[in-house]
Amino acid sequence: MLVVGAPFGDGHMRAAEAVGRLLRQCNSDLDVAVEDICVHLFRPLRLDRALRAAYRWSTSRLRGHPHRGLYRVASRWPGIVCRLSDLAVGRSAARWLRRMSPDLVIATHPVAGYLCVRRRAATDVPVVQLVTDSGPVNTIWFHGRYDRLLLTDPGTREHAVRLLGPASHVRVVGAPVLPALRARRQQAECRDMLGLGQRFTVLLTAGGAGLGQGVLAAARQLAGSDLDVQLILNAGDNKALLARFHDLAAHRQWLVRGASDDFEVLLAACDLVIGKAGWFTLNEAAFSGRPTLIVDVVPGQEEWNAGAAEALGVARRVRPSEVVSWVRKYAETPALLRTDFAVDEPAEFVAGWPLRLAHALGDLVSIAGPTTGLGSSAG
Structure with missing residues (x-):
């Protein structure tokens, strides 16, 4: 099992860590790795640190207008942003995925998810995208043929179905807060x-x-x-x-x-x-x-x-x-x-995310077991 995030902000990796800890707790037979994908893509530059610094600069300088511009570009032309990302680091992502050899990938960042879908092995490893934002989220979250799309906000569902169609594999699980x-x-x-x-x-x-x-x-x-x-x-x-x-x-x-x-x-x-x-x-x-x-x-x-x-x-x-x-x-x-x-x-509602996640992934991986008591109802 590979749970993969990215260093922009903090919510992506916190979600990945929460999911990883739940998977380990609920199935001791699972080998779960939680990784920041950027750590493994271009080691000479330490891409994770560079991108985190760039994100902090774009959100705090000039009243955040640089970040607003990047956000709009990603939402209007998600295919271009994803393809450029793949062109820059896709081969590195493919090599890393081959080394990790996961049976299932859960991504908590849109570009990380896209790279895993685009560069997954020929064995067609399932890739699940966990959207860590709310409301009508950036369309880049949906650019990729994911086996499952998990949402943290019920208000995002209508937006996702409108873009992907009613037959899409969309589930609302709530925000994975840390077990602590x-x-x-x-x-x-x-x-x-x-x-x-x-x-x-x-x-x-x-x-x-x-x-x-x-x-x-x-x-x-x-x-x-x-x-x-x-x-x-x-x-x-x-x-x-x-x-x-x-x-x-x-x-x-x-x-x-x-x-x-x-x-x-x-x-x-x-x-x-x-x-x-x-x-x-x-x-x-x-x-x-x-x-x-x-x-x-x-x-x-x-x-x-x-x-x-x-x-x-x-x-x-x-x-x-x-x-x-x-x-x-x-x-x-x-x-x-x-x-x-x-x-x-x-x-x-937030308390019920472990049971909802278990239900949403039940046909892909067994995370039943001690999920009772981790939240309230599945809702």
Whole structure:
């Protein structure tokens, strides 16, 4: 089994890791490899690092217009983008796939999925595409003859069927959140683990890649306020943002974190999340019962993510300049979080992804076994 993602943003690889861990847990006979495809395509350049740096630049410079332009090109001419990608690294992808020799491939990035379909061995290894975005997603996700198309958002189904036809192999499984989140840690316990007090706590997160100027702007607004709340500032793997967060936290009892493996502890410890509209961060927060104030949106897909999260009632878009008044409101009356946001039903839906995934892949691989208890109902 090969679960393959790519380094753009963080949701693609987080989804791949969650699926890989579930497969290992539910069938000990499976040999599961979770890989960033870009690590294996052009080793002299370290393509994964170069592309991650390029992605961070395109989303954070010039108000994100470079990324918006690339997004539109990929959606309007997906065939050209995919063929150019195959022309550049297709042979490397073919050699890597031959070495891996998988019986099944699950891809969590559109170009990674296309390369696996285009360059899979003559034995016709099944390739499953897991769409890690929401709403009317970029059409590049559908450019490829996949054996199965899995969606994380029910709202994407109509869009997919309209493009692919009603006979297409489309299944809605929900967002694969990391298994660690399902532990449902207690808030007081997590605050003790992090050295925090037992009072209203806000998690400001820029995602795993540390993107979004709005999150930094919101942190500055809170730093200049008189609010008596605890802040957790999560910069992901963005070292420059981490340094700015440390500057803001100087002489304050705030917790500053970079890239870490305990994001579920940060979520459990907080009452409210402030961040960008990464689809998996929004789902992880909803699953943990934590509403989100969206202060930044990467142009392109995250605009749809934000709209979908607002429609579900798990998030609200606000300007960074407004966060002080919103946090003050909820810090003074925390019960309003349960009335202003609806997280219970979305959390239940996210919780059911393991059973839905098992059902969607049941004819391709056996991942039955201990799936009971991993989520609620298959829905």
